[in-house]
Amino acid sequence: MNDLTPPTHDERVANLKGMGHSRKRVEDARFTQGKGNYVDDVKLPGMLFGDFVRSPYAHARVVSIDTAAAMAVPGVLAVLTAKDLAPLNLHWMPTLAGDKQMVLADGKVLFQGQEVAYVVATDRYAAADGVEAVVVEYSELPVVTDPFKALEPGAPVLREDLAGQTSGAHGARRHHNHIFKWEVGDEAATDQAIGEAEVVAEEMVYYHRTHPCPLETCGCVASMDKINGKLTLWGTFQAPHVVRTVASLLSGIEEHNIRVISPDIGGGFGNKVGVYPGYICSIVASIVTGKPVKWVEDRMENLMATAFARDYWMKGKISATKEGKITGLHCHVTADHGAFDACADPTKFPAGFMSICTGSYDIPVAYLGVDGVYTNKAPGGVSYRCSFRVTEAAYFIERMIEVLAIELNMDAAELRAKNFIRKDQFPYQSALGWEYDSGDYHTAWDKALKAVDYDGLRREQATRVEAFKRGETRKLLGIGLTHFTEIVGAGPIKNCDILGMGMFDSCEIRIHPTGSAIARLGTISQGQGHATTFAQILASEIGIPADSITIEEGDTDTAPYGLGTYGSRSTPVAGAAAAMAGRKIRAKAQMIAAYLLEVHDDDVEFDVDRFVVKGAPERFKTMKAIAYAAYNQAIPGVEPGLEAVSYYDPPNMTYPFGAYICVMEIDVDTGVHEIRQFYALDDCGTRINPMVIEGQVHGGLTEALAIAMGQEIAYDEIGNVKTGTLMDFFLPTAWETPHYTSDHTVTPSPHHPIGAKGVGESPNVGGVPAFSNAVHDAFRAFGLRQSHMPHDHWRIWRIAHDLGLHD
Amino acid sequence: MTKSIIKLTVNGENHEVLAEPRELLIHVLRERLNLTGPHIGCETTHCGACTVELNGKSVKSCTVFAVQANGAEITTIEGIAGPAGLHVLQQSFREHHGLQCGFCTPGMITRAWRLLKENPDPTEEDVRFGMAGNLCRCTGYQNIVKSILAAAAEINASREAAE
Numbered sequence: 001m002n003d004l005t006p007p008t009h010d011e012r013v014a015n016l017k018g019m020g021h022s023r024k025r026v027e028d029a030r031f032t033q034g035k036g037n038y039v040d041d042v043k044l045p046g047m048l049f050g051d052f053v054r055s056p057y058a059h060a061r062v063v064s065i066d067t068a069a070a071m072a073v074p075g076v077l078a079v080l081t082a083k084d085l086a087p088l089n090l091h092w093m094p095t096l097a098g099d100k101q102m103v104l105a106d107g108k109v110l111f112q113g114q115e116v117a118y119v120v121a122t123d124r125y126a127a128a129d130g131v132e133a134v135v136v137e138y139s140e141l142p143v144v145t146d147p148f149k150a151l152e153p154g155a156p157v158l159r160e161d162l163a164g165q166t167s168g169a170h171g172a173r174r175h176h177n178h179i180f181k182w183e184v185g186d187e188a189a190t191d192q193a194i195g196e197a198e199v200v201a202e203e204m205v206y207y208h209r210t211h212p213c214p215l216e217t218c219g220c221v222a223s224m225d226k227i228n229g230k231l232t233l234w235g236t237f238q239a240p241h242v243v244r245t246v247a248s249l250l251s252g253i254e255e256h257n258i259r260v261i262s263p264d265i266g267g268g269f270g271n272k273v274g275v276y277p278g279y280i281c282s283i284v285a286s287i288v289t290g291k292p293v294k295w296v297e298d299r300m301e302n303l304m305a306t307a308f309a310r311d312y313w314m315k316g317k318i319s320a321t322k323e324g325k326i327t328g329l330h331c332h333v334t335a336d337h338g339a340f341d342a343c344a345d346p347t348k349f350p351a352g353f354m355s356i357c358t359g360s361y362d363i364p365v366a367y368l369g370v371d372g373v374y375t376n377k378a379p380g381g382v383s384y385r386c387s388f389r390v391t392e393a394a395y396f397i398e399r400m401i402e403v404l405a406i407e408l409n410m411d412a413a414e415l416r417a418k419n420f421i422r423k424d425q426f427p428y429q430s431a432l433g434w435e436y437d438s439g440d441y442h443t444a445w446d447k448a449l450k451a452v453d454y455d456g457l458r459r460e461q462a463t464r465v466e467a468f469k470r471g472e473t474r475k476l477l478g479i480g481l482t483h484f485t486e487i488v489g490a491g492p493i494k495n496c497d498i499l500g501m502g503m504f505d506s507c508e509i510r511i512h513p514t515g516s517a518i519a520r521l522g523t524i525s526q527g528q529g530h531a532t533t534f535a536q537i538l539a540s541e542i543g544i545p546a547d548s549i550t551i552e553e554g555d556t557d558t559a560p561y562g563l564g565t566y567g568s569r570s571t572p573v574a575g576a577a578a579a580m581a582g583r584k585i586r587a588k589a590q591m592i593a594a595y596l597l598e599v600h601d602d603d604v605e606f607d608v609d610r611f612v613v614k615g616a617p618e619r620f621k622t623m624k625a626i627a628y629a630a631y632n633q634a635i636p637g638v639e640p641g642l643e644a645v646s647y648y649d650p651p652n653m654t655y656p657f658g659a660y661i662c663v664m665e666i667d668v669d670t671g672v673h674e675i676r677q678f679y680a681l682d683d684c685g686t687r688i689n690p691m692v693i694e695g696q697v698h699g700g701l702t703e704a705l706a707i708a709m710g711q712e713i714a715y716d717e718i719g720n721v722k723t724g725t726l727m728d729f730f731l732p733t734a735w736e737t738p739h740y741t742s743d744h745t746v747t748p749s750p751h752h753p754i755g756a757k758g759v760g761e762s763p764n765v766g767g768v769p770a771f772s773n774a775v776h777d778a779f780r781a782f783g784l785r786q787s788h789m790p791h792d793h794w795r796i797w798r799i800a801h802d803l804g805l806h807d
Numbered sequence: 808m809t810k811s812i813i814k815l816t817v818n819g820e821n822h823e824v825l826a827e828p829r830e831l832l833i834h835v836l837r838e839r840l841n842l843t844g845p846h847i848g849c850e851t852t853h854c855g856a857c858t859v860e861l862n863g864k865s866v867k868s869c870t871v872f873a874v875q876a877n878g879a880e881i882t883t884i885e886g887i888a889g890p891a892g893l894h895v896l897q898q899s900f901r902e903h904h905g906l907q908c909g910f911c912t913p914g915m916i917t918r919a920w921r922l923l924k925e926n927p928d929p930t931e932e933d934v935r936f937g938m939a940g941n942l943c944r945c946t947g948y949q950n951i952v953k954s955i956l957a958a959a960a961e962i963n964a965s966r967e968a969a970e
Contacts, residue, residue: 028901031909032893032916034844034884041843124834125827215848215856215910215944266846266910267944299849527908527945695904698947726853726942733939734948 012608017547018540019754022691025532026547027525036264040296042221042234048077050282050295051127053117053134054305055109058145058376058719059156060138062105065117070133075126077289079134080118080281082106090280092161093250096273096498097350098169099179099341100161101379103277108141110158110339111378112719113304118281120293143719147313147336147373150177158339158374169341170350170372179341179372184355184432190367193328197319201407205399206788207392207768209311209336209377209713211303212384213731214526216266218306219296222282226290230257235279237262237554238272239564240524242498244556246275251283262554268526269703270382271307273344273566300724307344308377308713309384311336312354314396318404326404326419329363329431331396333370335381341372343381344566345388346496346503352388353487355432359397360441360485360657361419366431376719385703385764387488387567394484398769402481402776403785412777413454416483417445427750434487436655437757440683440747445483448659448681451743454479457663465781474669480662480774484766488758489572489654498563504649505573506560507581509538511642513631515624516548519581522562523574524554528696528760530570533689534578537754541582542589543609543623560645568656568758571688572749577648579753584644588630592642593621595635654749654757658682660766664774668805671797673709673775675738680766685748685757697742697763704767706732708775710792730790779803813877817842818886824873832868832876833857836883844884844913848942855941858914859883865921867940884913887920896920896958905954907945915941919955929959 007015017023030036067079082104085091092100105116119130142156149155157163157176166173170180194200220235231253237243240262248255265272278295285293297306313334319327335351337343345352351370358366383389401419405412420441421428428436449455461477468476493502506522519538523530531551539546553559562574586606593611594601597619604611611626613619621629629635630642663677680697687693710730714722723729748755768789775791776784782803787795800806808827815822817840824839836842836859848856850869857869860882887894896916899905906912915938922929922937929937934955935948943951 024901025904025906027909028906031906031912032884032897032900033888034842034913036844036909036912038843038846038910040837040847043841123838125829213944215854215908215942216846217848264909266848267908269944296847299851299854527910529907691904695907695946695950698949699907699945700947702947703944725851726849727851731854731942731944733942734935734952735939737935737948740947740949 009608016539016543016545016609018536019686019688021536021689023532023536023546023689025529027529027531038216038264038266039219039221039234039236042263044221044223044292047221047292047294048120048122048289049124049127050285050293051119051124051131052115052301053119053131053136055105055112055114055116057109057138057140058112059110059141059143061108061141062116063137063139066135067117069135070119070130073126073129073133075122076119076130077122078120078285079130080104080284085284088284090250090284093275093280095340095342097341097343097345098347101340101342103280111376112721113301113378115277118285120285120289143376145375145377145715145717145719147334147375150373150375151175158376177374179337179374180350182350182370183368185367186365187367189365190328190330193365194317194319194330197327198322199407200317200319201400201404202317203400203403203786205314205316205396205786207310207312207314207395208789209308210384210707210711211308211713211729212269212271212382213303213729214267214269214271217297217299217302218272218276218278220279220282221292221294222286223292224286224290230259231283232259232261233283234261234263236265236272238268238524238526238566240554241522241556241561242501242564243275245501246499247283250280260556262524265524265526269385270309270344270566272526273382274307274342276306299726303713303724303729304721305378307382308338308380309382310392312392314392316396316400318400320404320408324408324410324415324418326361326363329358329366331357331368335370335372336375336377337372337381338375338377338379340379342379344383346490346498348495349388352383354389354393356390356434356485356487357393357396358430358432359394360421360483362421362425363431368432377715383567385700386761387486387490390486391765391768394765395769398482398484398773399786402773406780406785412481413449416481417442420445435652436485437652437749437751438747439485439655439657440745441483441657444657444659444681444683444745447745448661448679452661452663452677452679474667476666476668476778478664478666478774478778480664480770480772480777482660482766482770482773485655485657486762486765487653487655488568488761489650490567490569491653492651493649501563502649503563504647505562505569505577506645506647507574507577508560508645509581509585509643511585511627513628515544515627517544518550518552519578520552520559521574521578522560523565523570526565528565528570529692533692534575536688537575537578538582541579542585543606568761571756571758572654572752573648573650575756576650576753577646580648581644581646584646585642588642589623589626591638592626592629592635596621596629651751654685654752656682656684656757656759656762658762658766660770662770662774664778666775666778666796668800671793671800673796678738678740679743680740680763681743681745682759682762683745683747684759684762685746685752686755687744687746688756693759694742696760698740700761700763701740701767702732702737704764705737705771706730708768708771708789708791710790712790811874813873815876815879815881817881818883826873828872828874830873832871832873835873836868842883842885846910846913848910853942855914855918856911858918858941860917860921865918884917887916895961899954899958899961903950903954903957905946905951911941911943915943915951923959923962927959928963931956
């Protein structure tokens with residue numbers, strides 16, 4: 001072999017670094033050298049800093065705000081209050097959920113940490129001084145932090161602005177603190193099935209309030225250029241294009257005069273989907289002062305005020321035959337939305353995709369009802385590393401299965417296998433209205449059980465229980481099982497929109513004359529590695545090496561409109577758009593190749609990185625040669641250039657699934673746990689970059705570990721946030737985090753152009769029930785049915801204590 | 808507030824900055840010296856995104872006053888790569904997928920750099936314990952640990968080859 005030897009087929013495939021290749025990330029060169037560009041790194045001449053005065057009370061009237069002393073602080077240039085925003089009609093803003101939210105306190109405050117006034121100063125120290133000097137007089141009101149108490153007849157009225165409104169964005173309101181009731185399924189038929197059943201298990205499953213807590217908090221820099229009338233807004237936005245539209249609708253500035261830029265984002269996990277008062281105030285402050293204004297929240301503000309997640313009280317009933325065949329599922333959720341309904345869900349789904357709560361199981365009839373409730377807690381309800389409320393749904397059904405197994409006195413793995421939707425049932429219509437695209441649950445489940453030697457573990461557990469009873473050990477063994485099914489990739493425009501914007505996504509590609517390319521997408525990476533993986537999809541589709549394709553996202557002046565990155569939608573939607581745009585490029589390239597080779601279009605075929613004449617592979621044109629010809633040859637009937645754009649409206653969502661098993665040792669006397677083994681099998685359809693997938697799984701599992709084992713946003717009875725710093729809000733370190741074993745099966749999505757389903761959120765969705773079920777399982781032999789998360793050491797100790805294991 | 812002159816040697820360069828006594832080292836580095844590699848994640852010493860090297864020790868620069876660092880030798884992520892190119896740790900983090908969003912990475916690598924100076928041949932347990940002051944929300948640490956162990960092995964192998 002020498003330099004003149006043409007590369008083999010396999011060498012050409014390897015050279016592309018396309019789909020299936022564990023390509024190293026192109027982002028890393030910058031990040032490992034401290035050359036990322038996050039919003040707090042944005043620095044503009046004359047830039048000012050904004051900071052909030054926040055309410056110390058969870059519910060109070062604002063009697064007066066005195067800004068005189070603050071204005072006298074050196075460096076303070078302005079203090080905005082609701083009175084200043086009212087003439088612009090910006091003292092309230094619409095939420096993504098069809099409600100409205102105060103930008104700055106308008107007469108009262110409804111949660112601790114609520115924005116009351118916005119101080120603008122020459123630097124962040126002066127702004128903080130200004131915040132200290134603002135004098136706010138409050139008159140306390142009765143506080144309600146419990147959603148059940150909030151619905152009692154005599155409960156304090158929280159939202160006086162809604163007085164007399166008996167219906168909201170999602171139908172009737174039956175109480176002054178009631179937001180909506182959302183129902184899916186046939187309740188009468190479900191009640192009948194459960195009423196006639198041989199075995200019924202009932203349980204209240206609480207998924208506590210927590211927070212996405214990305215390492216970078218939320219922030220923005222607003223810069224209004226009064227000379228050309230253009231507003232530029234840098235920010236930690238998971239959906240920059242939607243932010244541009246919202247900013248235009250709110251401010252009246254035409255959309256072409258607004259440029260929104262999401263620079264590098266230091267993790268999002270749902271925290272950065274919403275629109276926050278800091279953005280509005282910074283824009284107003286920049287318009288008022290004529291200077292750029294930066295606002296970056298600190299960690300306490302982040303945990304107290306922007307985007308909590310979960311807080312679902314899920315009351316379940318599940319019925320089965322004596323043999324363990326499930327016959328019905330009933331779920332009622334009391335959903336604590338805090339002071340404003342600021343959930344980030346597709347408009348028609350006020351409880352997100354909670355109706356995926358039938359999980360991986362063939363359940364003939366089901367019902368879901370969700371009551372949304374106002375309380376004196378922070379607004380939010382975002383999807384923390386999950387598609388809309390899918391983690392709540394997965395936790396609910398995976399707990400209910402465990403409880404049913406106890407009721408049936410049956411092994412929980414066997415119960416699952418008995419009820420899985422079979423491979424031949426796909427596409428499967430669920431009782432709550434979804435069409436599951438594809439799955440092979442039994443294969444995944446059997447592989448997982450075998451990998452951990454499930455039967456051996458159960459024998460060990462039984463031996464351990466006997467030893468414990470004989471007083472020979474104080475440690476119990478828990479085996480946490482989960483088989484989850486997600487619904488991600490929102491979504492078809494026909495039923496998914498946000499603020500009226502259909503949830504498509506987009507990709508635009510330009511092939512340069514010398515055969516390299518740039519592609520721009522409507523999504524935005526927050527660590528997922530889009531610059532690496534989208535290039536791999538395009539490399540395989542177009543035949544240009546991934547290393548020769550630049551990926552850009554996040555600048556609304558250059559990227560095509562898209563709905564952004566959350567709900568595991570980047571691969572299912574924008575990834576599909578990339579593949580479709582790539583195919584348009586290929587179709588044109590085929591015409592050019594045929595012209596150059598002087599054959600009919602149909603006589604050439606695509607082969608890795610070139611078009612070859614059918615039956616004569618020595619006659620070919622590489623994509624590089626075709627790209628050059630596109631720009632320098634006059635080809636009859638073909639426009640010059642080689643570009644394509646695709647806006648992809650998915651025909652259905654995708655349904656990734658997985659089987660997770662957690663083996664946990666629990667010290668009965670201290671409540672301390674040790675994760676001995678964690679096995680995670682994911683089926684995300686076609687795999688684009690196995691290295692990136694594995695990284696996503698490790699990260700999602702660690703966030704699940706945090707949520708299940710200690711992380712919460714807790715309030716006391718008067719609405720004080722008890723977990724406002726990282727001292728109290730649990731983020732696992734390398735020390736607490738176990739080693740994970742990841743595995744996979746591949747069941748492609750039949751409707752996705754490349755068969756990919758998305759994986760970023762699976763490990764969180766499946767991980768939480770796996771950890772929690774392990775804790776429950778450890779105590780199953782001693783009578784535990786249900787104990788609420790987070791399972792921190794004290795709460796586990798409490799379980800043991802209440803079961804009499806310390807006697 | 809009265810400002811004072813603070814002398815710092817950062818990544819081998821001498822600087823004099825005028826700062827208020829209350830000004831934090833992280834703000835001086837980021838705002839005055841334009842070294843935006845170290846990040847602010849919590850402002851309470853928990854997350855480690857702001858980790859820099861101060862006189863041979865890893866510190867969280869969000870809770871060090873700049874005046875406390877007067878006269879100090881400081882290394883930030885911007886000073887880790889040498890004239891010959893990236894440090895082994897920087898290459899290893901890329902090779903083993905030890906980062907995702909990149910926000911914790913400068914602090915992580917700066918801390919790992921010190922860890923390997925103090926313990927050139929760590930066990931996995933040593934690394935997990937020694938890195939416990941630096942939080943990551945994306946990776947689940949498994950690949951960070953792998954990156955550091957691989958870097959240690961590579962540094963040791965090249966040292967042995969040189970001897």
